[in-house]
Amino acid sequence: MSQALNLLREVFGYPAFRGQQAEIISHLAQGGDCLVLMPTGGGKSLCYQIPALMRDGVAIVISPLIALMRNQVAALHEIGVRAAVLNSSLTRQETVSVERNLIAGDYDLLYVAPERLLTARFMNLISNIRIALFAIDEAHCVSQWGHDFRPEYMQLSILHERFPEVPRIALTATADKDTRKDIVERLGLSTAMVFISSFDRPNIRYRIVDKTDRYSQLLTFILKEHSGEAGIVYCLSRKKVEETAAWLTKQGLLAVAYHAGMSMQERNESQEKFLRDDSIIMVATIAFGMGIDKPNVRFVAHLDLPKSIEGYYQETGRAGRDGLAADAWMIYGLGDVILQQRRIEESEANPVHKQVTLRKLEAMLSLCETSTCRRMQMLSYFGETVTIAACGNCDICLNPPEIWNATVEVQKALSCVYRTGQNFGVRHLIDVLRGNLTNRIKEWHHDKISTFGIGKDLSVSAWRSIFRQIIALGFLKTASNEYGALRLTEKSREILKGQRAVFLHQREKSKRLSEEQPNDDLNNLNMSERALWNQLRIWRATTAKEQGVPAYVIFHDATLLELVRLCPQNANELSQVAGIGARRLEKYGSHLMAILLANSQADG
Structure with a gap:
């Protein structure tokens, strides 16, 4: 490994390898296949860039994003590495020039989009040159269970079929057990060595707060903790992306929008602005971000609930790639839970896919509602052995929520759902519990049922918190035939019968974390x-x-x-x-x- 270490120091400017980098590089350089799971910012690129410089021929790197390829090549040029990109952004003349140089052996690395790679022209082209290795970046895109499935990735098994002697490395920052299995099967990596690094990103502080006024909360967070710094704000819908970006701009902040409904030119312009400006805020749907290697993103904020822990981890991992302190901040409310469950029920996916999707959402809800260390729960989800009970750098560790015995209140809520026929949403149920004589309650005669007014001692926000938590715990579910209606589940029976106690948390009295623990x-x-x-x-x-x-x-x-x-x-x-x-x-x-x-x- 002396050659690899020399390249690391002289070319890349780093004194030593981190984690499993040395072992991965050695295995790949000697011609072995491997699957690498390493967190964002963990140094995945070096795992194939250094072997590319050690082995004869050119390394072909498959990457899904044009902007990412362009910036990675620019960074390699900066340190004297011969690299090029081949994708749809090039003119015909530029494409011909790159192909000519490729045949002449002028490159150490060539970055190519999967669509270009799979063409007969490109396959014939590389059949006539010496290939050092294939690197498949963002490998989770191959899996139907991954959070960013790309159909064209499923065809990449052709690399092994056409070039069986060329070593391959598949890399991703996020993959649960099902996704890993899919990657191995679809890419033909059954004999490959699997390297799984710790998913822990200790420099990121994870924080999830109750949603009250999303714009006001977001602005306070940015101005008090990340004024003048780059960040990403994720929203669920395109409309909300545009509204949020426009609102932040009106507040005097530099913000741009990005979503799949924009033209390619508009998306590229927003992405370029984000990559080049040190104090810009990108407001986007999950269409943005995969492979973005901007290292100084100081915060990632979620205004809506992510669909899975994989997606959440991947998105928050875009903060603090440089290893410096960063924030993963999310506001989360009852509406998020109901909307996500509703979308799964109404989707046209087959029953198996719905079941897997629902399981992933339940894990995400559990993370939001946990009363124990968020980081430890997230690491456990990815199958990582956790040796400590708390990380000391998440909101739960730094400012533990108050835990209270809510068994009676939960019984009241579940009983109210039952007494109203399991056909009403949270707003109506809270009105019944608090004894609010609304026109709808009069219409349905719900002022005559036993649960009317039995919860008037709690505020609306307190009841909303209770409903949110018991939905997340699986005691209630949304009905598939009427928007917002809640139904009892099998789990709710033992609560109503008094066979199980329920402890919930409340964060209303918590101090502002930023006032106590600066994260910079x-x-x-x-x-x-x-x-x-x-x-x-x-x-x-x-x-x-x-x-x-x-x-x-x-x-x-x-x-x-x-x-x-x-x-x-x-x-x-x-x-x-x-x-x-x-x-x-x-x-x-x-x-x-x-x-x-x-x-x-x-x-x-």
């Missing part, structure tokens, strides 16, 4: 260090603009922060900073030293 690496910088940090960011932004690339292609925030903390005073010390390889040292060393020395003299 920059908070530890003194005035002089912060001034240097700002100087370095200005230089990086100017340099990136001159070269027409995103700022992170020049240097990640983590590298700038290390420059601030170490303040190297000569080229040798500068070369020891993570992220500064030989090419970057040669290219930017003098500029950085000028800034660093000037700062030292000013301090002196």
Whole structure:
């Protein structure tokens, strides 16, 4: 592995491998197939980029996103690696030029979209060249159980059939047991070694709060904790994406929208703005984000409930790729639960798929309603052995909710559902429980039933919290024939019979987490260090603009922060900073030293 380590240090500028990187690289470089599950920001790209430089021929990297391919190639050019992209964004002349260079052996890595890869023309083209390896990025796209299924990925088994001697590496940041099985079967990786790294992202703080006023809550969160920083806001519908982006813009924030209903040009423009600006907010549906390698996303906010833990983990993983502190923040309410359950019931999917989808949603609801560490529950979902009880960096650990015996209140709620015929939604049920004599209650004579007014001692918000939690716990479900109507389940019987106690949580009295626990690496910088940090960011932004690339292609925030903390005073010390390889040292060393020395003299 001396060659691999030398490449890591000299080309990529990192002192040592992390986790299973060395083992994966060694296996692939020696011609073995492998499936790699590694969290976003864990260094998956190095697992195939370094073997690509070690083996003869060109590495073919299959990637689903044009913008991602373009930026990865730009980053490789920055450190002196010969790489190119071949996709629909190129002109005919550019395509011919890339193909000619490919045949001539001028590339170490070629990034290609699956649609292009599967054409007869491309297959014939690569049949005449030496191929170092195939890297299938975002491999979860091959699985019907994955959160981002892409039909064209199912055809990638052709690589093994046409090129049986070429090693393959499939990579993903998110895959539960069913998805992993699908990847292995559909890609023909039954004999491949499987490398599963820890799914833990300790720099991300997970926070889920009750939804009251989504816009007000979102604005407060951004302004108090991430003002001037890049982030992503996920919404369930295209309409909500556009409304949220427009509202944030009216508040004076830089925000752009992204969803599948926009034209390709509009989506590309929004994505380019997001990748190039250090203080922009992307408001999007889940159509955005897969493979986005912007490292300085400081927060990911969800205004709606994700469909699964896999989707939630993948989306929140786009925050803090540089290893610095980041927030995964979500607001969640009763309407989210009912809407998601309703969508599953009304979908045209077959019964098996509905069952799997419902199981995934139930796991997501359990994560939202847990009274124990969120991170530990999420890691357990992915099959990771958890050795500690708490992470110390999620809202539950930092600010534990109050737990109370809600057995009587839950019995009242379930009894009310039964007494009203199991045909009404939460709003009407709460009106009955609180004794509100509405026209609808008069119409249905629900002021005459035994549960009318028996819950007037609790507020509307308290009852909504109770209903939300007992739906998540499986004591109630939405009816398939009437929107919003709730029905009893088998689980509710033992509650009504007094055979089981129910403990719920309440967070209404919780203090604001941000007031107690700031989550920002920059908070530890003194005035002089912060001034240097700002100087370095200005230089990086100017340099990136001159070269027409995103700022992170020049240097990640983590590298700038290390420059601030170490303040190297000569080229040798500068070369020891993570992220500064030989090419970057040669290219930017003098500029950085000028800034660093000037700062030292000013301090002196």
